Amino acid sequence: MEQNFNEVDRADEDPLNRILWHSLKGAGAPYPVQLAGAHGKGLRALGITLGGKADDD
16 A cells, blocks of 8 residues: 655555554554544543643644
């Protein structure tokens, strides 16, 4: 699968995150799907924010 890095934010987020995860943690490391999702929605469900207000998009 090819990713588009010619423009900002054009790469497919989910596959890219999985590639980065497994390249750092190893092929056997389970991917944390409960935290995955656009704009940290998985984190928000756990009450974790990435900074700023909790209702920021």
